Amino acid sequence: MSMFCYQCQEAANCKGCTVKGVCGKTEDLAKAQDLLIYITKGISVYSVRARDNGIVNKEVDNFIIESLFATITNANFDRNVFIERIRKGLSLREEIKGQLLKAGVKLSDKGENASWLSKILNTFGFGKEEELNVPDAAVWFSNDLKAFDVKAGKVGVLSTENEDIRSLRELLTYGLKGMAAYVKHADNLGYEEDGLHAFTQKGLASTLDDSLGVDELVALVLECGKYGVSAMALLDKANTSSYGNPEITKVNIGVKNKPGILISGHDLKDMEELLKQTEGTGVDIYTHSEMLPANYYPAFKKYKHLVGNYGNAWWNQNQEFESFNGPILMTTNCIVTPKASYKDRIYTTGVTGFAGVKHIADGINGKPKDFSSIIEQAKKCAAPKEIEKGEIVGGFAHNQVIALADKIVDAVKTGAIKRFFVMAGCDGRMKSRDYYTEFAEKLPKDAVILTAGCAKYKYNKLNLGDIGGIPRVLDAGQCNDSYSLVVIALKLKEVFGLDDINELPISYNIAWYEQKAVIVLLALLHLGVKKIHLGPTLPAFLSPNVVNVLVDNFGIAGITSVDDDIKMFMEG
Structure with missing residues (x-):
């Protein structure tokens, strides 16, 4: 096949795009993005070791975050940008290698029992690369455009043959892509945490380690969720410190x-x-x-x-x-x-x-x-053509909702509010997403929707009314503001004196589209949230066995019909 990509919800036939992306991504662009991700993994191999020796290269950190962000669905369609980034990445990889050598990094764990990372670094005068099974991403080099395309065709998603290992490696990579977006936004406002860079590079390097099995990769995926929570908290701090807390x-x-x-x-x-x-x-x-x-x-x-x-x-x-x-x-x-x-x-x-x-x-x-x-x-342009009139209400981030906590708690205690539905996530062009409009319309009048991300456009202009002055759609903000929904849930858990977040009258019916939704999902899993429903389809990159792991451990499920799902949620 000319390309293969299944990182977003619109993957062709729920399997993968093999000729041209539904997003519009062409074969040559897809290959350039694949090669760039491969190069970031190779850079990460050396940067992880450099950090172990007190060497932090901020240019490398920023390059990796920006490269991950640039490959998110619908972010950048300019192939020339990726070719330039590949060349820059190869240069940075050699730079970080040089820093290790200059620092005199000494390794004692040589031989059959040496870690794969130590074997890579032992190539600096300690042996031949081909004898040490060095990951190719850490050593491959070319400056030829044709060689880029040839190499890209060999290092994409399908280069990992085992379906379950491939699934987990990609799940981890897509989580890191989503997290990178939030890290970059925070950095633009002058906020950063080195631990987020360190884990990003650890995660990328780990996808090259053939010794890691399903259990180890599952652990890394869940650890990614932990750092996802930290990234969203950092961005929340950056946004609110810079611009104040959102208001109704x-x-x-x-x-x-x-x-x-x-x-x-x-x-x-x-x-x-x-x-x-x-x-x-x-x-x-x-x-x-x-x-x-x-x-x-x-x-x-x-x-x-x-x-x-x-x-x-x-x-x-x-x-x-x-x-x-x-x-x-x-x-x-x-x-x-x-x-x-x-x-x-x-x-x-x-x-x-x-x-x-x-x-x-x-x-x-x-x-x-x-x-x-x-x-x-x-x-020099004319004023915009009017396409609608009216107002919509938002600004229900955690600070604002917690200010209303007493009113919300009273509504729950009196039975005015029976259940909250977290309907955060993404919107998309597929007709099947009309499910979320119908779902919002058919929800019982004593149910409140908590939302963040562009998924809200499926229902935020409906006249759904309020419950005692509390709007039935509470919009926390952007997709990264899903963190607010977590803070709200944890606060309600505290107010009601519950031991488990899953004891709250909150159901999760989340629409997903791209990789930022992936890190939100992993963050929820890390926090112990169970019985999350994803739609309109489950991710194509989840193998049947990985789906089973998520179902067995977290109760992950898809969606069915609106009527059946509402009945299931309300009885749950």
């Missing part, structure tokens, strides 16, 4: 009569810089998709030209970007192939990219990005 907010979904810029994706630092640079220019700012929660932060509310949210989830962008009339800034993943009608109005920044689309570079030496080009274009 009514967000306008209509339009004004001035030209506008539509900002999509997830990065709040980009949001801040764009708002500052557009102040007083006569250009309004609208959020789109996962940027909707930016409207909830106090620091952004002071900007009067932040006028509301335009449109829905990411997959509707072909229609919504066309009708917006002004330029669009994509700050992270969730870009799809642009239509000719607006391709000259779309900009990417950060790790996001698309061939032929204008890219706004990072600021130099910590300075802000220069958004002058997108602002000048916006001034």
Whole structure:
């Protein structure tokens, strides 16, 4: 087959994309991404050992995180970016090797019982690589583009022959990709934890270790969930420390009569810089998709030209970007192939990219990005075409919900609220996702939905009412704000004096799409949450045996029909 990718929910036939990705990823792009991940694993081999000897290379850390983030579904479609990254990665791998040599790293565990990592490093003057079974990712090198393509065809997902080992290696890798997104967002705001980098590199290097069996890989996957919780907590701290705690907010979904810029994706630092640079220019700012929660932060509310949210989830962008009339800034993943009608109005920044689309570079030496080009274009454009009117309410992150704890607890104790449903996750274009709209509509009136991520667009504009003033849809924010839902659940567990989080009247019916949803799932598993239902399909990268492990140990399940699932949840 020309390519193989099954990292997202839209994997063809629930098995994998083998000719072209449903996302639009081409064969040559898929191969470049596969090779880049392979190179990051090779770098990680040396970086793990370097850390053991007190050597931390921040350029390596940042490169690995950005490379993982860039390969998330719908993040970057520019093959040239990946070719450049492969070359940079090979250079960094040699640099970290050199640092180890310069530091005089001495290894005593040679011979048959030596660890695979020690064997790699023993190649520095201690023996021949072919005799020491060195992982190829740690030593392969070329600067030839044709060689890149040939090598990429041999190191993709299917290069691991054992189905269960492959499944667990990919589950771990996709969890690390999702975590990398959160680590990068926090880093953009000046917050980082070295332990997150250390585990990321440990996890990547471990996927090269053929001595690790199913049990060891399952343990690593669950450990990834532990670090996922830490990454989401770090980003929550970064966001709230920088911009304040989200507040209950009514967000306008209509339009004004001035030209506008539509900002999509997830990065709040980009949001801040764009708002500052557009102040007083006569250009309004609208959020789109996962940027909707930016409207909830106090620091952004002071900007009067932040006028509301335009449109829905990411997959509707072909229609919504066309009708917006002004330029669009994509700050992270969730870009799809642009239509000719607006391709000259779309900009990417950060790790996001698309061939032929204008890219706004990072600021130099910590300075802000220069958004002058997108602002000048916006001034010449017509105001957005109105596609809907009204308001939607959000801002129910953990700080705000905990402030309402007494009211919520009373509603539970009196029976006004019978059950909470965590319906966080992703939206997507498949018709089967209408299940979540129907599910929300048919839920009993004494049920409350806790949501985060773009999955909310399946029901956040429905008139579902409230329970004693508590809205029946409580939106915590972006996908990374799923952490808020965990904090809320743990607080309720404490308030009700329960020993087990699973004793709460909370059910989990989560829609997933890409790798950030994977790390959210692993984080929930680490916290001991059981009986999570995933839809609209279970991940294609889970082998039958791995599914059985998740079912037997955590009660993971798929979805069926709306009526049957509601009955099952309410009786559970």
